[in-house]
Amino acid sequence: MTHHSDSTRVPDVPARAVHYRTGPRPDGSTVLTLLTVAEPYVLHAHSFELDRYLARFLLHTLARDLDGIPDPGRRPEATALFTALDSGDPAAFTAAMDAYGTYLNRLLANGGETA
Numbered sequence: 001m002t003h004h005s006d007s008t009r010v011p012d013v014p015a016r017a018v019h020y021r022t023g024p025r026p027d028g029s030t031v032l033t034l035l036t037v038a039e040p041y042v043l044h045a046h047s048f049e050l051d052r053y054l055a056r057f058l059l060h061t062l063a064r065d066l067d068g069i070p071d072p073g074r075r076p077e078a079t080a081l082f083t084a085l086d087s088g089d090p091a092a093f094t095a096a097m098d099a100y101g102t103y104l105n106r107l108l109a110n111g112g113e114t115a
Contacts, residue, residue, distance in 0.1 A: 018107065028052035041108045077103040 019035040032055075033047040050058065074082070077100045084096035 028055075030055040032058075037108055043108075075103070 018037055021033040021035070023031040023033070025031065029052050030050045031047055032050055033045050036044045036046060073079070077096075081093075081096040081100050084092040087093075
């Protein structure tokens with residue numbers, strides 16, 4: 001069931017989830033929110049109410065499907081940003097921030113296609 005806070009999706013634009021949130025409920029159900037990007041610079045939140053059985057089934061299915069797949073780690077832009085932050089070099093940090101900003105701009109401008 002779609003949650004009451006769901007935002008509508010832009011037609012004819014492929015939705016790519018860029019982030020998620022979950023929120024547990026006292027009755028054992030969960031609200032799953034997928035954040036997607038559409039052109040131009042529009043962030044949509046798609047919220048779904050999952051009863052406790054569906055939430056458990058989804059978790060089991062994801063665990064089974066991901067078994068044996070290595071963790072991809074951080075995005076290269078994020079890794080460079082953390083490395084520059086740890087180095088203490090202001091110029092390196094500024095360059096890493098610029099690269100991360102460019103990544104976010106591509107993600108938002110192209111609906112995640114080139115990111």
